[in-house]
Structure formats: C-alpha cells, structure tokens
Amino acid sequence: MTEPLLVARSIRKTYRLNRGQTLQAVDDVSLEVRPGEVLGLVGESGCGKSTLGRCLLRLTDLTSGELLFEGHDISRASERTLRPLRPRMQMVFQDSYASLNPVRRIGDLLAEPLKIHRDVHGQRRTRATIAARLEELMDLVGLPVSALARYPHEFSGGQRQRINIARALALSPRLIVADEPVSALDVSVQAQIVNLFTDLKERLGLTYVFIAHDLAVVRQISTRVAVMYLGTIVEMGETDTVLHTPAHPYTAALIAAVPEPVIRLHASRTLLRGDVPSPIAPPSGCRFHTRCPKAEARCAQDAPTLRSLGDERLVACHFPIVG
Template sequence: MPASSTVLSAHNLVKTYGLSDGRKVRAVDGISLTVQAGEVLGLVGESGCGKSTLGRCLLRLMDVSQGQIVFEGQDITHMSEAALRPVRQRMQMVFQDSHASLNPRRRVGDLLAEPLKVHRQADGQRRSSAEIARRLSELMELVALPRNALDRYPHEFSGGQRQRINIARALALSPLLVVADEPVSALDVSVQAQIVNLFADLREQLGLTYLFIAHDLAVVRQISTRVAVMYLGAIVETGVTDVVLHHPAHPYTRALMQAVPRPVVGGMRLPSLKGDVPSPMTRQTGCRFHMRCPVAQPSCVTNVPALQRLGDGREVACHFPLV
C-alpha cells in the first residue's frame, strides 16, 4: 500500500452509553480522524477521556452510536459479523492488561494457533498443521521469545513477556493496522523501553500502521509520527509529534506537557490546571475545556471551537491558540 494512502478514517464518530436513570453519556463525542499507511498515530489524554473506547469502536469491537468508519476503502460501520470476518484479519488489537487478555488455561501455542485455525488463507484454504507450526515459530522469532515458550502457560511469564505474546497473537494473521491500547502502562520502565522498541522494529520490518493509545507523553514522543490529543471525548489538537509536543497550541496540551516531571523547564508556563475532568454525563456549553482553562475568555463559555488548521499544518480546537 502506498505510504500516502489512508488506512482508517472516522467521520463524526459518537459512542453513547445509556444509564439506568435515563441519562446518556457520550464517551466519544463527534470525533473525525485519519490514519495513514505506515504512520504511528499517538492518541493521548487523561484517564477517562474516551481513548480506549475510541480504539475499540474503530475496530468494531463496539458498535458506534453515530458516524462512519472506513477501513481500506470499505465502510465497516454497520457490517455484519460475517462480513467483518475477513476484514478483521487486517486489523488487530493489543490490549493493556497482558494477563487478563490471555486465557490462563491454554498454552501459548494454542492461543497463537487459534486465529490461524479460525481464519482461512487468501485462497480460501485452511492452513495445514505444518503451516501453523511454521508460522508459530516465525511469531516467536518476531517478538524475541524462545520456541519452547509455545508449550508454557501465561502465568509462567513476566508481564513484559506476556505482552510480547499478545503482540505475537496480534501479528498472527499479518495485519496492516494494529491498535495498541496502553500496551506498556502496566510494565516497569526498563521493560516499557524494550516493548516500545519492539513496536518500532516491527513497524520497520513488517510495514505496520499503528494507532498507539497512551497517557505517557515520553512513550508517545518516542514512537509516534503524529499525535492526537483527546479531552472529554473529543480531539482538541492534532499534528506532527515534534510540533505538537514541543510547541503545543491548545492550553490542555500545554498543561499535559508541563505535568511531565523534568529537571529544567524552559519556555512559557501557564498556571496549573485546577479541578478534575467534568463528568461526561453533563454536556458542557461552549468549549468543553473552558472550566479548567487558564486562558479562557467569556466567548469560550458559549461558543464551541471547531478544529482549525494552523500555519504549520496541525489542527487545534481553541478560540485562542497559544501560537
């Protein structure tokens, strides 16, 4: 696939949950984004802002309430499960909890072989036992685990090794797109670096495209080519990683950057954010960030900012961008 082609696009995506008292929560609130072939789009934001929900919706692990999802030119928004089956071979997910995402009663080899048995090859034929065994060996080599790991159970591995197994399972069917949902947040710092480097190596080796969900900006800076900042169910800033993280235009993005511990802090500092993220059960008027924004003006309370393109190519949803 050409590097400039669009692998995945979402248009005005909304995911609503109904509560027992009749109220509704918009976990994803009108998001539009694109993921280009070969890129790593980092999705960042505070816990509870809807990052994981968005990732699951994009892969149709959850049905959306409104909007459109297009994958490799196909509208998959309302595809049936039968029609989605061949599509799912091209889009896979690595979950955050490496322990909970693996069946503790099955050996690693059985876990990795299952998708190879369920899905047929491109010619419609099922894989032979020899082909499956050969593919399992290839997967172990890709994620730097020994061949005898296939005969062991998930509890016999460390957290980092289990995450390598999850990555191997995601790669089993040679997907184009991998959505990684905070894949290193539960790991030690030294192990985090190893897994992030593995993601980077696999991207170069296999030509993968990633949607990399994280709250650690250091991890996002290391692996992402482009970044989208999410707040309360919506994208507030997006652009090339170095530009967004070194010269943030949205007050929320700048606040995230200033929250990162560093020995020496240079440049302009804004007052620290006060308060918590507003409840998604209450629809905000105007800018969704105005209640916490240190530079909010009266117009921010009533007027909803749309994503506007700046001169450096990025987009920001702010009436008074910090440029």
Template sequence: MTATSPAPAALLAVRNLSKTYRVGHGQRLTAVDGISLSVMPGEMLGLVGESGCGKSTLGRCMLRLTDISAGQVMFEGRDITTLSERRLRPLRPRMQMVFQDSSACLNPRRRVGDLLAEPLRVHPGPDGRRRPAADIDRRMRDLMDLVSLPASALARYPHEFSGGQRQRINIARALALSPRLVVADEPVSALDVSVQAQIVNLFADLQARLGLTYVFVAHDLAVVRQVSTRVAVMYLGAIVEIGPTDSVLHHPVHPYTAALTAAVPRPMVGARPPPPLGGDIPSPVNRPAGCRFHTRCPYAQDRCREDEPALRPIRPGHEAACHFPLATS
C-alpha cells in the same frame, strides 16, 4: 509525490464518530463526540489524554469492537460502519488490537502454542484454504522470533512468564494473521518502567520491519513521543489538538496539551511553564457549554464559555480546537 500523482488513500478513516452510553435515570454519557480523523498506511498515530477522555473507546470503535452510535468508519476504502459480524470476519485478520491487560487476554489453561495457533486455524491462509499444520508451526516459530521469545515458549503456559513477556505473546498473537492496522490500547501502562521501554522499542522495531500502521492509545506522553509520528490529544470525548508529534508535544497551542506536556519532567531552559490545571474533568454526562475545557483553562474568556471551538489549522498538518491558541512562535 508528483503534481499529477494521486494523494495516498487513508487506511482508516472515521467521520463524525460518536459513541454514547445509556446511564442511570435516562441520562446519556457521550464517550466519543463527533470525531473525524484519518490514519495513513505506515503511520503511527498516538491517542493521548487523561483517563476517561474516550481514547480507548475510540480505539475500539475504529475496529468495530464496540457498536457506534453515530458517524462512519472506513477501512481500506470500505464503509464498515454497519457491517454484521459475519461480514466483518474476513476483515478481522487485517485489523487487530493489543489490549492493556496481558493476563486477561491469555487463557491460563492453554499453552502459548495453542493460543497462537487458534487464529491461524480459524482463518484461512492467503490462498483461501485451510493452513497445513506445518505452515502453522512455522508461523508460530516466526512469531516468537519477531517478539524476541524462544520457540520453547510455545510449550509453556501464560503464568510461567513475566508481565512483559506475556505482552510480547499478546503482540505475537495480534500479528499472527499479518494485519495492516494494529490498535494498541495502553499496552505498556501495567508494566514496570524498564519493561515499558523494551515493549515500546519492540513496537517501533516491528513497525520498521513489517510496515505496520498503529493507533497507539496511552496517557503517558513520554511513551507516545517515542512511538508516534502524529499525535491526537483528547479531552472529554473530542480531539482538541492533532498534528506531527514534534509540533504538538514541543510546541503545543492548546492550553490542555500545554499543561500535559508541562507535567512531563524535562529541562526547561529560558521557558516559563504554563499554569497548572485546576479542578477535575467535568462529567461527560453533563459537559460544559462552549469550549469543553473552559472550566479548567487559565486563559478562558467569555467567548470560550459560549461558543465551542472547532479544530482549525495552526501550522501545516497541525490543528487545534481553541479560540485563543497559545503563541505559535
């Protein structure tokens, strides 16, 4: 980019996004708490954190699959925060989701070909007209080739496939309408380790071939490291660290990120791992005052118990929400 060229526009941007649920006795559970971030075209953003941190809810809010309590969602420069489902429908082909449970997403009574053809029949083609049957058939065969399944799979039922093959079918269905953005919600967590690697490699290959933009939701840092160019670490509904994958995972500055990376088996040469995390994640219904991580942080000080830290720059493109970030050398 030259000094006079404009900065590239974000494909997706959320601003001060919050999602709150009503729970028993008039209480509210804040699953996503005032998050702001942008996803650039062609980027692969990993969302990581322990179960219940709000990462899946954030992914669904990004696509307006879940109503938003507060904040703003921008897609392709357009504010989609309050659009009705009718007005969202023309945008749906360009923003798709791959879900964790491949079996639950595929109607067991329908053949794979019918499942893939459905979005192609419902949504018009690029020319705004209904797609001819021959075009739909050709597109389905191309999709099978994209996910490395034979065209003969189109005539079979979901129960005839393994878990990894069903996830490939789900990916093919998500790609049917040539989306620009794909949010993948824990797409490999239910699969065997050997199959996980194959699906992760497929995601990477599809990004390279199609120029897709991903938001990849996962709790496994090893998976995120393989498929992401940038990582956002979530804790209790907020992003506590975000930056380039290598910078965040190899040189974390937030104690929570450091504890997560220390739990991933790898050689440690001349380095002392951070103290392990103690205790459980506090309830999002009644989260701690001050830093939301201070009840488990081995480095917490009085300021941490009183003042909530905001995300601030640590290195170029790397931010963390910590009053006392770890050494950055």
C-alpha cells in the same frame, strides 16, 4: 498522496445509563490514519481513548458517524461483512494477563486465529503451516519456541505482552491499535516493548494507533499525535510540533506535568485547575473551559471546531497559544 488506511468521520459513542442518563464517551471525532505511520492518542484517564480505539476497529458499535478501513465502509457492517477484514486490523490490550486465557497453552492461543481464518488463497492452514508460523511469531517478538508449551502465568508481564503482540501479528495485519500496552509495565520493560513495536513497524510495514497517557512514550514512538479531552480531540499534528509548541491549553498543561528532562517544555507553563467534569454532564461550549486559564465568555457558549493553524496542525480552541 497515499490514501488513508483508516478514516473516521464524526464518530460518536454514547452509552445509556440508569435513570435516563447518557454518557458521551466519544463525541464527534474525525481523524485519518495513514499507511506506515504511528498515530499517538493521548489524554487523561477517562477521556475516551480506549473507547475510541475499540470503535476504530469496530470492536464497539458506533452510535453515529462514518468509519472507513481500506476504503470499505465498516460503520455499520455486520460481523459477516467484517470477518474478511478482521485479519488486517488487530488490537493489543493493556492487561497482558486478562487478555490471555489462563488455562490454555501459548501455542494454542496463538494458533486459534490461524485455524479460524483461512489464508490469503482462501485455504485452511495445515498443522505444519501453523507450526511454522508459530515459530516465526516467537522469533518476531523475541521469545524462545519453548514458550509455546507454557501457560500465561509462567511469564512476566513484559513477556506476556510480547505474546499478545505475537497474537496480534499472527494474521499479518496492516493496522494495530495498541491500547496502553506498556502502562502496567516497569519503566525498563516499557522501553523494551516500545522498541519492539518500533522494530516490528520497520520490519513488517505496520501502521499503529498507539494509545497512551505517558507523553514520553508517545514522543518516542509516534509520528503524529492526537490529544483527547472528554471524548473530543482538541489538538492533532506532527508529534514534535505538538509536544514542543502546543497550541491548545490542555496540551500545554499535559506537557507541564512531564519532568523537564523528558520533554522540553513550552515557555508558558499551563497548569490544570479543578477536576475533570463528568462525561455524563459535560460543560457547554468548549469542554475544557471550566479548567482553562485562557477561557472567556465565548468559550462557555460556543464549542470550537478543529481548525488548521497553517503548520499541518489542527486545534479546537478559540484562543490558541501562538508563538
């Protein structure tokens, strides 16, 4: 079996707040990302998806845990150690405008990483080499070369996201973490950008961690999916299996909120009750038990761990949905 491109083991990210409080944004998350796959990361807003994505690329330091990229332990690696790996691990951010410097031309923005990082032979790139690469990038994302001379405000949201994708591709990465890259776009434009991600994956052999709250988008692009709730992963497996026969009540509740023509719903509809608990003071035991219709006394006392259901799926639930 091919070695995983990225491995996270029991990673945690905790923020210290005022008055001695702590916020557990990511709590004991373990996962693997295989070369060439698309791992969809889904969950409600505030569940820790974006923080986890940043942790996976070491854009945010880990509080604890182990993180391996291409076999290299980057858990607590210095920026100097990370620098040679940065070209192979890139991110596309949600806000297509805020992630671009508004006073710089697109060509300058895309050229910057090519100037900072040397090529595969350790040589600095020439102006001609950079110019040729910029033309390649425009072709890859479906924009005219003339766009290089313009400023971010001159483009639509979808076009700006194409520019952000081009910047992520500039150094020929192996892994891209896309943090809700289509959530701020119109539905028709969303489909175009998702299709672009899919096309680039096939053409360039890319691997994605694709963060989204829209299950229809996740279903379209992901090969596997991990469902997050309050900083933990509650279910993980092949996309079709998880979305068509969810084993965790939270996954079932997310699917129940999707219009039926989009995803065929599980026979038993699970509806969420109550509000999402605060990550500053998460519930004891299973974090979902305060909203779960299947919860029993054990759920409030013992935190379930991810365990196999025998179909290459993992679920963290004492009483998973069966059948």
